[in-house]
Structures are given as C-alpha cells and as structure tokens.
Amino acid sequence: MSLARSISTLAFVVSAVVHLGLVQSAGGLLDSCNAFGFVGVSAEECHAITTSVQRTGGQAEKDMLALAFAAMRGECCQFIGMGAGSVYALLFLSKGTDEVAVIHFMHSVWACIVQVVNSQNAGVLFPFLPAAPEYDPLSQGKLKPFLLLVGGQAVLYVAAFLLSRGNGAAAKGKRA
Secondary structure, eight states: OOHHHHHHHHHHHHHHIIIIIIHHHTOTTTOGGGGGGGGTOOHHHHHHHHHHHHHHOOHHHHHHHHHHHHHHHHHHHHHHHHHHHHHHHHHHSOTTSHHHHHHHHHHHHHHHHHHHHHHHHTTTTTTTSOOOTTOOHHHHHHHHHHHHHHHHHHHHHHHHHHHHTTOOOOOTTOOO
16 A cells, blocks of 8 residues: 555544544534533533623623524534544545645645634634634633644644645545
8 A cells, every 4th residue: 555545544534533423422423512521621511601791791791602602503413423533534535635635735735724723712823813802811721722722633634645645646536
C-alpha cells in the first residue's frame, strides 16, 4: 500500500470515528445540553441554566442562548455530513488519489480554521490574537484538549490532501 493511500485511508477512518462516533456520542444533535459534559456541565445543570435564563433573562439573553444551541446542533449536523462523506470515500473511492483530494482539502480547511479558533479561545495565541472576554482562564484551560484533537486531525488531513493531490485515480473497476 502506498504512503498516499495509507495516509488517505487513515484520514477517512479518523474522520468517520471522530465525526460520527465521538462527536455524536454526546447526544448534542437531539439536545444541545448533552454536549457540555466535556467541560463538566451535566445535561441537568445545563437545563437548569437554560430554565433560569428563560425565567429571568431578557430577550437578548434568550436569543443568544437559542442561537448558541442552534449552532451546537448545526455543528453536529455538519459532522454527520463530514463523517458520512468519509465513509463513502472509504467504501467507494480510490484513496490517495485526485478522486479524494477535494474531500481531504475540505477536511483540512475545516481543521486548520478550527485549530486557530480553538487556540484563540484557549488563550494560547495571546498577545497576537487574545481570547474574547467571555472566556475566563478556567474555561480556557478546558478547551486545551481540543487543540490536540483538532491539531492532530489538521496535520493528518493536510498530509492526506498533499499526498493525494496530483495522483491519478485508479482505472475504473480497479478502485483502491
């Protein structure tokens, strides 16, 4: 198996596992409150917070919370699409070739941008790009594990793209 095909295959496996398994396992698609366990907020605590905001918050607070939760669920939907595309590529496309390079490119762009955003949110880009004021130091620390997770994906996806780009697809009927 060529290096390009091996790295390409690994990138699709990682994408499928992370996007369809890890991300979806929290249950944030059906209830955004399920997705906050990674920062130590249980679904019950999340529901209590949202109930409090609904009772005592103004319309701006309610709208902000609604948008944040909609974005969380939308992110879960995006990850289903990315993971499903990876499964499709694993089953039906020639790994390590031009045929899959665009998928690796999309994954690379996503991972690199998320890495920069997560790095800013975690406070590691200070003083160049300081974290927004809503991220206190304790919260920033809870985001740092994502730097490893997404950073690893970024390196893998970029490598898969660079190795696949320019490699002609296998002849029809001889898919990798």
